[in-house]
Amino acid sequence: MRLIAKALFALTFGIFVLAQPALANERYGTQKVVYHINGNGGKDSKAYMGAMRNIQNHINAVGAENLDVVVVMHGNGVGLVMNAKDDDRLQTSIGSLKSQNVAFHVCNNTLEGRNINYSDDLYDVWEEDIVPSGVAELSRLQAMGYTYIKP
Template identity: 80%
Template sequence: MISRRIFAMVALAGTALAATAPQVSAQGAGYDKQKVVYHINYNGGDDNKSYKGALRNIQNHINAVGAENLEVKVVMHGNGLGLLMAAKEDDRLQTSVGSLKSQNVGFNVCANTLKGRNIDYSNDLYDVWEEDIVPSGVAELSKLQQQGYTYIKP
């Protein structure tokens, strides 16, 4: 298993390479339409680095495939709700979440976690609406995979 530190170094190296790599269109790269679900159930670490990295992964995915060729859902439960809690105070997270939402990325929040941790989504989480709440984060992951979504854990 790759440690978070090694993963972070690889991610940073990949980001640097992506910045200097020639831009290739989704068609030129051979990408067909994709449906993916990103699973976030961990805490963000120092300065929310893990959350910011996950959101960067999603944006890089969109950049590679094209928003018009991609259906993306982010399912958060457990410690993963920390992403939207932290976004209440972190401008970079707010910008990233808002940008992804503007590209039709859906953010789903687990009702079980809200209830179990006594979290008020309208006051404690950034930009969450009733229609964003799913009964169970893990059940939603399974449902989406049954619908053909590819599972990704950044």
């Protein structure tokens, strides 16, 4: 009888463990999300790292395959990719998120207004990452059904 009880427990436990990802998918489904970064982290990357952790936690909960994430930076938020030029932690975090298909969009109005050269002054930003206007991009994505999150 003990052997049967142990076998039933092991089977039940195994089903529970294997069902955890399915339960998360059932709970959250697929999501489209835009993260808005415009705050002033200054030279201290702590606020930016917090935002990157929020995004990674979101991915961990929903699953990268169930999540379409865009990060839109404008104003002081461009400091995220500016500080990353000299911050290994930010570089690692950005690289990890990009490997999970997170897109990073940078406002061209901010770049022009602050005389920032994306290829010289920003970390891992390419021409296709530049959007004409950060706020217009936020509006466009929300109109497309993206949920707005401000970390």
